[in-house]
Amino acid sequence: MVLRTELAPLPPGPRVPIAVQTVAFGSFRHLVLPVLRRRYGDVISLSLYPERKVVQLANLDHVKTVFGGSVTTFHAGEGNMILKPLMGEHSVLLTDEDVHLRARKLLMPAFHGAALRGYRDMITELTVAEVERWPVHRPFRSHDRMRVLTLEIILRVVFGVTTGPRLDELRPLLNRLLEIGPLDIFGWHNPKLQRFGPWKRNFEVQQRVDELLYAEIAERRRASDLDSRADVLSRLLTVPVDDDRLSDAELRDQLITLLLAGHETTATALAWSFHDLARNPIEHAAALAAADADDEKHLEAIAKEAMRLHPVIGEVARRLTEDIEIGGYRIPAGYTVMPSINMVQLDSAHHPDPLTFRPSRFLDGNSPPPGSWMPFGGGVRRCLGAGFSLLEATIVLREVLTRFQLTPDKAKAEPQRPRHITMVPGRGARVSVSPRRA
Template identity: 50%
Template sequence: MSTAYPPGPPVPRTVQTIFYARWRGAMLRAAARRYGDVFTLHLVPPYSENVVVFSRPEHIREIFAADPADLHAGEGNRLLVNIMGEHSLLLTDEDEHARARRLLMPAFVGSSLRGYRSLVDAIAKEHVDRWESGSTVHTLDRMNELTLDVIMQVVFGMTDERRRDQLAPRLRRIVNVNPIMFFGWKYPWLQQRGPWKRFDDNQNAINELLYSEIRERRAHPDVDARTDVLSRLLAAGSGENPTDAPLSDAELRDQLVTLLLAGHETTASALSWACHELAANPEIQAQARRAAHDGDEKYLEAVLKEAMRLHTVIAATGRKLTRDMTIGGIELPKGTVVSTSILLAHERTAAFPDALTFRPERFLEGEVAANTWLPFGGGVRRCIGAGFSLMEGTAVLREILTRYRLSLPAGTGSEPSKVRNITHIPANGAPVVVTAETVVPV
């Protein structure tokens, strides 16, 4: 097969890679304006070398519906192996991925989510109790603290405050890893130097804490009575498939770190964007506050979904072709990574009229078509924590909006975005002024 890829930016690979790592959104938008709905990026390791970007719904549907043996999502995510580990759900493919997903899924079904809700509510209340009326809250920092607490208690099941206090700052260092780290991991001689050695030391300390927790929980007599995700995984045995071996300690460690990264900063960023947009749009905020007081969680969920659409947290999903294939009518060789651009899909005016306007109602009026709203990916690789994230985010918004009115600090305008780790976050931390509100909106 010819290796003539669709056109893309003509600048050298190194330059493209720097822009992709630091200014991804601007680069993708510029390429889409010039080259249309399909274009190619040529990058250098640790990123995939040849990435063909798609954003049309029909192309995305074709990629998500393809045989997972032909498109390896795990191989497309290898950039994260030094953080998440070899067994991560995001980094495995075919039988290994299917087994891990079967064992993890029961912890995230509807009945399990309902069991977590009261603890999430309590954690949200505890954190929002610390806010002071009239103060400026940097919501990204506060939401990161809150969602990390949720991960440690609801997912890891850590009730020992001493161990939580030891683990929390080390987990934050993973979340805050600089993109330059990805480049250093390519060169073994860097592993014992500078930030790479500090990262490795931090990982070893995290592993020691997590493995200690796993050992103690395996030996704990009441593990079957606990409802946190780790306990559910330890009690799962062979799950729904009797041929599945239970998760080993190493696999559990990798899945816990994966759940941290996939479910911590992503949800925190989405919540901080939601707070920013509510503060910037008083009429929508008034409706959201009414919904919070009335228990209308569908509207609060719509607010969260619209924040995820307008401010895409994860820019894309990637899948590596294991054979020559034709996608979107384009012949592509084995080894190509096809990228479904979530960011560009969310900004398509054909799918989202007034795409740059914050309008939660679009999620309540049947406007959002399949393969257009993609914060959790799609197909067999759709994020298993999607329901958990929406439940958690809705609970946090309800706690905030029943107690405070949000406004932007004086002189604050639109909040820019920046890349941290692999996520897009509010560059200035999405500050809002919180004012205690005793009057229930009508």
């Protein structure tokens, strides 16, 4: 609610230097935040680079207050400003209110309804081509293979084609942009660092990616058959109302957002799915039966449970435009509130035995409490690609599990490790596969 008194205290939190808090949050937040919650409660104040006061929220009712609040008070775009150097100021992730609604309206048709149904054959075709190249009886990093596959899929969705020298160069560069650690993020917001070492190399990669995207946009603008194409870029170039047509800079920002955010979550969720199935014989057998029966609800539940147990993104962010009060604490305008996906999804109050991989949580009317599963965020800013991601995961699981049985390379589960703003399997979700049928 909007604060009406100055008497409420500010949220508590650690007092260590901002650099220490930033590194701890960037590299170990999945370990640090539960400790801070036990010490400070459900509302925790942190200071993070660059010059940002943030408040982590672990209570589901508080999270619902944020997701259900006014978009004029809770600015998601401003909350994601750490991504601005990479995604661009026009990105659907970084804009608010009317500007955001315009971008979302233009992008949404590519990820809903008939468009989703039209992607099934394409996803299946690319998945079959990928898994038929997998080595058998030899451990490999399933996360790497899923990143390759989901990147191919989103390239097809965004550009309509996946061949040509420009896209061949773009693929490895996009992967390099994603191979960014917490310390690399300092270079995003400090031009002086971009003249040195890894920060310089990252900046040069990003510049080359931009050059390739602008070249693709220019070439596509000259195409004479845009009306017959269904890919995202062609759709955006054929918007019927002149006032809504996007500039090259706006197009670039939406394309890079889709390319980077449009495959990473799904790839990581699939890798964790293989990791967990390989270590759980009962769930593995149930998954094989579901794949054989083309039981898409069960296969989707596997992906959902992987996203619950191993959140790819640990929190969502909303920057406040006015003071609010949550949980008895005053949070001033200019602060960023962060509903914690990690703490809510691993809370036994909402998910009994929360550290156990159990897809049945999402089957037979056993869905968790509303709002307690939020890998795609919530409210009006919920990820517009959520349906696409789950469809993609379901198809990939079916194609893999009808062909192979999974075994882990080691019985011990892999730890999480940070990569830029995401958390991924520490050893790449290594598994072995063996053919089910001759």
